[in-house]
Amino acid sequence: MPDDLSLLTPDLPSLGWTAAHDAWAASVDDGGSEDTKQHGRIARTSRGYCLVFTGGDAVMAASSSIRADTGIAPSTGDFVTVIDHPEDGPSIGSIAERSTAITRRAPGRVPTPQVLAANVDDVFVMHGLDRPLNMRRLERQLVIAWESGATPLVLLTKADEVRHHEEAEETIARIAPGVETLAISTVSGQNLDRIATRFTGSRTIALIGLSGIGKSTLVNELSDGVVQRTGEVRAADRRGRHTTVTRDLIPLPNGGIVVDTPGIREIGLWQAHAGLAKTFPEIDAPAKSCRFADCDHRSEPGCAVQEARMDGLVSERRLTHWRELLEEIKLQDSQLEEFARRSESRDRAEVERRRDNERPRKPKKGKGRDRGARR
Ligand SMILES: Nc1nc2c(ncn2[C@@H]2O[C@H](COP(=O)(O)OP(=O)(O)OP(=O)(O)O)[C@@H](O)[C@H]2O)c(=O)[nH]1
Ligand SMILES: [Mg+2]
Ligand SMILES: [Zn+2]
Secondary structure, eight states: OOOGGGOOOOGGGGGTTHHHHHHHHHOOOOSTTTTOEEEEEEEEEEEEEEEEEESSEEEEEHHHHHHHHHHHHHHHHTTTOOOOOOTTTEEEEEEOOOOOSEEEEEESSSSSSEEEEEEEEEEEEEEEEOOOOOOHHHHHHHHHHHHTTTTEEEEEOGGGOOOOOHHHHHHHHHHSOOOOEEEEEEEETTTTHHHHHHHHOOEEEEEEETTSSHHHHHHHHTSSSOOOOOOOOOOTTOOOOOOSSSSSEEEEEOEEEEOOOOSSSBBBBOOOHHHHHHHHHHHHHHHTSSTTTTSSSSSSTTHHHHHHHHHTOOOOOHHHEEEEHHHHHHHHHHHHHHHHHHHHHHHHHHHHHHHHHHHOOOOSSSSSSSHHHHH
């Protein structure tokens, strides 16, 4: 296999491109002319550019136009059209509706979503057995994985480094009911065959987890050759070195597609009410039957969550963490409402200002409306 994604030329059906995508690409109005327009699936996103698999040679396309027009940034895994401009070169024209999206809150004060990978079927939430299991991190990642619409699976990596991993598996069975968990090792080969069978056809599986836990090593194992660079972890604290810096979609030689991502330490939630409910089903279910709709599940009369806790069905630790995550989501909801209110009143002021200043103007010289709209 070539050692760089840009040299791969997978055909479109193997990437999950369907007749429905054909129909969409033909009908979508993205300002591109029919003879220069291409389409395909985004293989990599990096600094304002996307690498797009098109069936033939991969194309580098600017992503900024979409961001400005619709607020949606193209993401790895997106099915897109690519339009070519004689001067500016290729850029992303339109993004097909996503079946799933792994979304986090982008770092920064203003609440904005960032899609880590789109149109993913499964999310492998990966943890290294060479360090203590961090349940809070795992729960947070599961919320994001469930919220994406894809199916999560927990992979415990580096099983060769510990004698007993049953304890970790039991803990996960408790905190991730209904989520399959597998311990793997790229050193001993443990369970790699079971992982490999999940990759078939155009099934797309994203790997998420801390730096240094072996995401890229697994990709290389599955792809039967060195595609992704891997890095040593620091001996002192097992920290990774953030070797992978882009989100890469890699078609595997025997079918299936894997998305390798850079390790993320802090992962913020993005509007994840459904993901939270799926990650904490034992709390979500009784919470629906509390006497008061705005019950905060502490000491209200008729609180079904506290009842479940007293019956030993809900752990205190899980309840505390659930509350914290819920608060994070609700705070974001109110921030978003506030931003929407402010921008609405800004828009209203702008409309009024324009109405007051309205005068007939000479049309601007230059490339016309079409070009301006693409920026
Ligand atoms: N013992 C052991 N080491 C492993 C295993 N898998 C990966 N490693 C080692 O873990 C280190 C980090 O692996 P990477 O694959 O680069 O980790 P990553 O998750 O891709 O890290 P980032 O790209 O930084 O997010 C490397 O030194 C690998 O050789 C395993 O199953 N067992
Ligand atoms: Mg990596
Ligand atoms: Zn309650």
